[in-house]
Each structure stands twice: as C-alpha cells, then as structure tokens.
Amino acid sequence: MSRARFQAVLFDFFGTLVDSLSASAHNDAVRAMGRLMGAPEQAFLVQWLSDYDARGSGRWPTVEDCVVHTCETIGISPDRARAAQAARIRVAFIRQALVLRPDARATLEAIKSRGLKTGLITDCPPELPALWPALGLEQLIDAPVFSCTAKLRKPDPRIYRMACDRLDVPPDACLFVGDGGSRELSGAEAAGMTAVCIRAASEDGYDPHRVDPETWHGPRIAALAEILGLLDAAR
Ligand SMILES: [Mg+2]
Numbered sequence: 001m002s003r004a005r006f007q008a009v010l011f012d013f014f015g016t017l018v019d020s021l022s023a024s025a026h027n028d029a030v031r032a033m034g035r036l037m038g039a040p041e042q043a044f045l046v047q048w049l050s051d052y053d054a055r056g057s058g059r060w061p062t063v064e065d066c067v068v069h070t071c072e073t074i075g076i077s078p079d080r081a082r083a084a085q086a087a088r089i090r091v092a093f094i095r096q097a098l099v100l101r102p103d104a105r106a107t108l109e110a111i112k113s114r115g116l117k118t119g120l121i122t123d124c125p126p127e128l129p130a131l132w133p134a135l136g137l138e139q140l141i142d143a144p145v146f147s148c149t150a151k152l153r154k155p156d157p158r159i160y161r162m163a164c165d166r167l168d169v170p171p172d173a174c175l176f177v178g179d180g181g182s183r184e185l186s187g188a189e190a191a192g193m194t195a196v197c198i199r200a201a202s203e204d205g206y207d208p209h210r211v212d213p214e215t216w217h218g219p220r221i222a223a224l225a226e227i228l229g230l231l232d233a234a235r
C-alpha cells in the first residue's frame with residue numbers, strides 16, 4: 001500500500017476552528033477597557049486596533065502590558081492595577097466569544113483516529129495561549145503554534161516550518177486549513193504544504209487581514225468535516 005499523502009492537518013484558529021470574533025462586540029469590549037483606564041474610549045480603540053500586528057508578534061508578553069502600551073501611546077499614564085483589571089476583562093471577553101465550530105471536535109477526533117497528527121498555526125495576541133488550557137483542545141491538537149510566543153506571524157515561512165518541526169512531519173505531508181486571513185493559504189503553499197480555504201465561520205468577523213479568499217484558486221470547503229473526504233481521497 002502506498003504511503004498516505006498526508007501525515008498531518010494544520011489549522012488556523014479564528015474563523016476556522018472557532019467563529020471569528022464579532023467586530024462590533026469586540027470593539028465595544030475594547031472601549032470598555034479604555035473607559036476603565038480613564039482614556040478617551042475612541043482614541044483607546046483606534047490605538048488598540050493599530051497595535052494588532054505588534055500584539056500578534058509578541059512585542060508585549062502579557063495582555064496587561066498591551067493595555068499599558070496602548071495607554072502610554074495615547075498619552076494616558078496607566079494605573080497598573082487598573083491595567084490588570086482591564087486585561088482580565090479582555091481575557092474574559094475573548095473566552096466567552098470563542099465558539100468552536102459544531103463539527104470541530106468530531107473532525108479533530110476523526111483525523112487523529114486515522115493516525116494523522118494535528119497542529120495549529122494562529123496569528124494571535126497573548127490572550128490565546130493564556131486561555132489555551134481552558135479550551136479543552138490540548139488532547140486534540142498535538143502542536144499549537146501561537147504567533148505571539150513564536151514571535152513570527154503568517155505568512156512567514158518560518159512559522160510553518162516551526163509547526164512541521166514540532167510535529168516531525170515534512171511540509172509536503174501537511175494539509176493546511178484556514179479561512180484565509182494573514183495570507184495564510186498562499187503562505188502555506190509557499191512553505192510546501194497543500195492548503196484548503198474554509199468558508200469563514202462568520203462573515204461579521206473581526207479579521208482585518210483576510211485577503212487570500214478573494215484570490216484563492218485552490219480547493220474550498222464549507223465545513224471542517226469535509227476535510228475527512230479530502231484525506232480519504234488522497235490516500
Ligand atoms: Mg482566520
């Protein structure tokens with residue numbers, strides 16, 4: 001029997017395994033953090049949004065540090081205790097906003113039952129690795145790679161290679177699944193993987209970087225469970 005083409009499936013997180021965050025709810029929560037810090041809330045929001053890339057690159061190690069930076073940038077002298085409180089509000093907001101796609105858990109279990117490994121490559125701020133143990137995915141994702149701790153963001157080829165190294169699989173044995181933010185699909189292909197575009201879980205999502213889906217000519221799926229058919233067809 002020939003070797004199966006894929007040995008691992010790697011996932012994006014926001015918009016792929018979970019719904020993207022609602023943009024309006026997200027921005028309301030950030031304004032509330034600004035109010036707590038005594039900042040003009042719109043100025044706080046604008047600065048928080050403009051720091052998106054830097055937070056995902058791990059420039060500030062904790063959520064509290066992110067809050068402090070945003071305040072200082074707009075000329076507010078931050079109270080550390082309030083910044084800690086704002087960080088707790090932020091983490092609680094992200095926690096309640098994370099809703100797994102209905103077929104996520106069963107699909108991950110089915111992939112693992114086929115003997116394949118699973119990975120995660122997500123551009124994310126420090127909230128996600130802080131929450132990861134509480135999400136119940138540790139048994140289902142063998143190698144989570146978070147941009148903020150890797151200090152690399154998609155589509156940097158090194159972040160894909162990092163995931164491969166941690167899974168001990170070559171890139172050409174990896175199927176990458178994402179909704180196309182951060183140019184992650186073309187990035188995965190450039191790194192030597194096969195990529196598939198999944199329709200975003202929600203179109204209202206907070207994702208300022210979803211460019212690939214408009215230009216993507218590769219395979220598309222609408223639900224995670226469709227991955228199983230792709231894997232079986234490739235055997
Ligand atoms: Mg995404």
